[in-house]
Amino acid sequence: MSKKELELRPGEGSGAGEAPVVQVIRVPRMTATWRAIHWIQALAVVVCFATGLYIANPFYSPNPTAIDANTYFMAWNRAIHFYGALILDVSMFLIAYLYVFSTKHKDITDLRPSPENLTQFKEALLNFVTFNRRKRLDTSKRDPFLAVLFLLFHVIMLTQLLTGFQLYVAAFSANISTVGSWWPRLLHFVTDWTLTVFGGNVGVRETHLVTAWIIIAWAVFHIYYEIWRSIMWKEGDIVISFGGYKYVKRAGTKHD
Amino acid sequence: MEYDRRSLFARALGQTKQPRTSEDEALALQRACEARLREVEAMEPLSGLELAPLLAEHKLSRRAFLAWTSAMTAALMLPPLLRPQVAKAAELLNRVPVIWIEGQDCAGNSEAFIRSSGPTVEELLFQTISLEFHETLMAAAGIQAEQRKQQAAQMYKGSYVLVIEGGIPLGENGGYCTIGASGQTFVDEVRELSGGAALVLAAGACAFYGGIPASNPNPTDAVGVSSVVSGKPLINIPACPMNPVNFVGTLIHYILTGAAPALDSLGRPIWAFGNLIHNNCERRAHFDAGEYVEHWGDVGAQNNFCLYKMGCKGPFTYNNCSIVRYNEGTNWPIGVGHGCIGCSQPQFWDTLAYERPMTNASIHAPGLAGWGVESSADKFGLGLLAVVGVGIVAHAIASAAAGHRERQTEQPKAEVGTGSTEDHQSTGGEE
Ligand code: HEM
Numbered sequence: 119m120s121k122k123e124l125e126l127r128p129g130e131g132s133g134a135g136e137a138p139v140v141q142v143i144r145v146p147r148m149t150a151t152w153r154a155i156h157w158i159q160a161l162a163v164v165v166c167f168a169t170g171l172y173i174a175n176p177f178y179s180p181n182p183t184a185i186d187a188n189t190y191f192m193a194w195n196r197a198i199h200f201y202g203a204l205i206l207d208v209s210m211f212l213i214a215y216l217y218v219f220s221t222k223h224k225d226i227t228d229l230r231p232s233p234e235n236l237t238q239f240k241e242a243l244l245n246f247v248t249f250n251r252r253k254r255l256d257t258s259k260r261d262p263f264l265a266v267l268f269l270l271f272h273v274i275m276l277t278q279l280l281t282g283f284q285l286y287v288a289a290f291s292a293n294i295s296t297v298g299s300w301w302p303r304l305l306h307f308v309t310d311w312t313l314t315v316f317g318g319n320v321g322v323r324e325t326h327l328v329t330a331w332i333i334i335a336w337a338v339f340h341i342y343y344e345i346w347r348s349i350m351w352k353e354g355d356i357v358i359s360f361g362g363y364k365y366v367k368r369a370g371t372k373h374d
Numbered sequence: 375m376e377y378d379r380r381s382l383f384a385r386a387l388g389q390t391k392q393p394r395t396s397e398d399e400a401l402a403l404q405r406a407c408e409a410r411l412r413e414v415e416a417m418e419p420l421s422g423l424e425l426a427p428l429l430a431e432h433k434l435s436r437r438a439f440l441a442w443t444s445a446m447t448a449a450l451m452l453p454p455l456l457r458p459q460v461a462k463a464a465e466l467l468n469r470v471p472v473i474w475i476e477g478q479d480c481a482g483n484s485e486a487f488i489r490s491s492g493p494t495v496e497e498l499l500f501q502t503i504s505l506e507f508h509e510t511l512m513a514a515a516g517i518q519a520e521q522r523k524q525q526a527a528q529m530y531k532g533s534y535v536l537v538i539e540g541g542i543p544l545g546e547n548g549g550y551c552t553i554g555a556s557g558q559t560f561v562d563e564v565r566e567l568s569g570g571a572a573l574v575l576a577a578g579a580c581a582f583y584g585g586i587p588a589s590n591p592n593p594t595d596a597v598g599v600s601s602v603v604s605g606k607p608l609i610n611i612p613a614c615p616m617n618p619v620n621f622v623g624t625l626i627h628y629i630l631t632g633a634a635p636a637l638d639s640l641g642r643p644i645w646a647f648g649n650l651i652h653n654n655c656e657r658r659a660h661f662d663a664g665e666y667v668e669h670w671g672d673v674g675a676q677n678n679f680c681l682y683k684m685g686c687k688g689p690f691t692y693n694n695c696s697i698v699r700y701n702e703g704t705n706w707p708i709g710v711g712h713g714c715i716g717c718s719q720p721q722f723w724d725t726l727a728y729e730r731p732m733t734n735a736s737i738h739a740p741g742l743a744g745w746g747v748e749s750s751a752d753k754f755g756l757g758l759l760a761v762v763g764v765g766i767v768a769h770a771i772a773s774a775a776a777g778h779r780e781r782q783t784e785q786p787k788a789e790v791g792t793g794s795t796e797d798h799q800s801t802g803g804e805e
């Protein structure tokens with residue numbers, strides 16, 4: 119939060135009259151890159167979930183009685199699932215990179231469980247569970263509850279990525295691929311342990327499916343939390359992901 | 375691409391220089407195999423049976439045998455150049471002493487060899503093998519049979535191939551399965567005989583991981599050979615029953631190279647178990663097209679549509695039956711219209727052998743409160759979503775109520791104009 123942008127706006131709803139002005143501060147929260155990643159990921163998750171459910175159990179047949187329909191419906195579903203998955207994977211790496219190497223976007227130290235961060239997190243959590251009655255956190259700063267929520271999301275996504283790639287590489291024959299044998303070799307090297315941990319290829323598939331549901335449940339909660347914050351804090355949190363800013367109201371005539 | 379031949383036969387190639395082209399590679403391999411074949415040929419034929427007269431006797435032409443050799447060479451992922459060596463190895467199979475023992479099983483793997491309508495090349499090869507001991511097939515019984523086993527194990531110590539068919543029960547100190555007049559437990563027999571073996575082959579699904587006897591609740595604590603035998607080259611040739619092609623192929627590989635073939639992480643020869651059935655299935659185009667059999671006997675079934683929705687587990691199963699099929703290429707389960715049940719995979723009976731897609735299956739496993747393992751995933755997912763939904767509604771209502779109450783109590787408090795930016799405590803009650 120180095121450069122805080124300040125803007126003066128006409129006060130609203132504070133009773134017409136003299137001196138008291140409500141100052142609205144425009145706080146930058148998501149850079150354009152970050153917002154782009156956010157929406158690309160959201161779309162990719164929805165696409166992966168829909169196509170994944172079809173792969174698990176093809177609930178729809180384009181033309182069940184036609185003998186040569188040539189629709190390649192499953193092929194398309196799988197292809198789109200893989201494209202969506204690859205977009206997710208690459209954007210996950212991008213996020214990891216930005217966390218570690220960029221100060222402009224996110225800072226990995228935000229996630230350090232330091233006493234200060236932990237207190238902040240506790241306060242944010244208390245704010246949520248007391249239905250906004252107890253509010254001892256600076257809402258213009260990064261929401262520590264959301265930070266932890268996203269950390270959780272990234273762990274879940276990593277599980278999905280690893281099990282997904284294991285399912286993917288399981289179909290390669292003899293390490294032959296169109297881009298060279300390094301690719302299946304790499305995938306085997308990185309993901310074969312999931313076979314041991316989750317119980318063979320059946321367990322990996324099962325984990326991939328359960329994790330898909332967890333991701334969707336997480337997303338539903340995430341959306342609720344954003345709406346809740348917007349309503350309770352009245353700082354326009356929901357528009358952060360579109361415009362990049364939230365609008366914090368501050369009482370007073372001067373600004374620092 | 376470099377994977378198949380070089381690593382499969384890495385040991386056969388031994389110290390030879392890294393070959394440059396695939397032709398060099400094939401020639402080097404051929405030379406190595408020829409050297410090994412000369413060694414084997416110098417050994418004494420044990421069974422007294424030669425393949426050529428046997429083929430003639432059963433009216434199997436030389437041409438039929440050569441066709442079989444070509445198929446076997448291809449199945450073993452060898453270059454065509456090596457076809458004569460494969461033929462030679464088949465003729466030399468009578469040099470290898472084999473001891474075949476059975477535990478908790480149905481003898482289906484033995485039957486796979488001997489129950490074809492006419493003798494297949496595999497079956498005849500099975501006859502030429504020097505089968506020193508095989509309970510189901512030998513004439514001797516009782517004490518004599520046991521003596522024969524001891525003799526063979528003594529005589530060929532260190533050089534015999536031990537074939538184990540069936541699961542090995544460990545419960546009651548192995549007492550669920552005892553062998554012969556002496557009442558030796560099967561687990562002891564396995565330990566004893568594997569000690570003197572040059573190579574151990576686990577034939578079929580039961581020897582692979584315990585198989586049907588090991589399926590839930592596994593009352594006899596059955597396990598596969600790999601849980602009992604250690605320190606010996608062990609090759610798993612699973613499936614229910616194992617394909618004779620894969621058994622004979624593994625023996626031929628042994629004759630050609632004197633070593634075990636390259637194995638996957640579950641100890642199965644990669645030449646046979648390196649591909650998903652699904653990848654080489656004749657119904658695959660229907661899978662990709664989204665054309666599925668929905669009910670037994672429907673239009674899809676009549677037109678050989680994909681069996682995925684009828685529970686085909688080809689996408690999870692490694693085996694070569696979609697290529698070599700059974701009974702000399704006559705047919706195979708998917709060919710006759712039933713999905714794959716995953717019989718060459720571990721725990722297939724508990725995790726794969728049902729007639730619906732995995733997400734729809736309701737296999738009951740202990741510890742899951744009677745839930746099906748697979749269908750529980752979607753139930754769990756919907757449940758999770760419901761819990762999150764209910765939680766959200768409850769939280770939203772509580773938040774609204776809390777806001778309402780605060781509004782009522784804090785009405786008069788005006789906090790504008792103080793200039794204090796530290797105090798955000800009551801922002802929630804604003805407006
Ligand atoms: C939000 C992310 C994702 C969701 C919601 C998702 C969902 C699913 C679902 C529900 C299935 C069907 C599982 C079953 O049959 O039981 C599936 C299959 C699969 N997923 Fe994902 N997935 C995601 C990401 C990924 C990723 C990152 C990869 C990595 C490449 C991946 C690769 C696969 C593969 C290979 C299959 C099996 C397809 C087949 O065997 O034909 N998925 N996915």
Ligand code: SF4
Pocket residue numbers: 651652653655656657658659661679680681682686687688689708713714
């Ligand atoms: S029948 Fe089975 S193995 Fe064949 S394409 Fe369909 S799912 Fe795959």
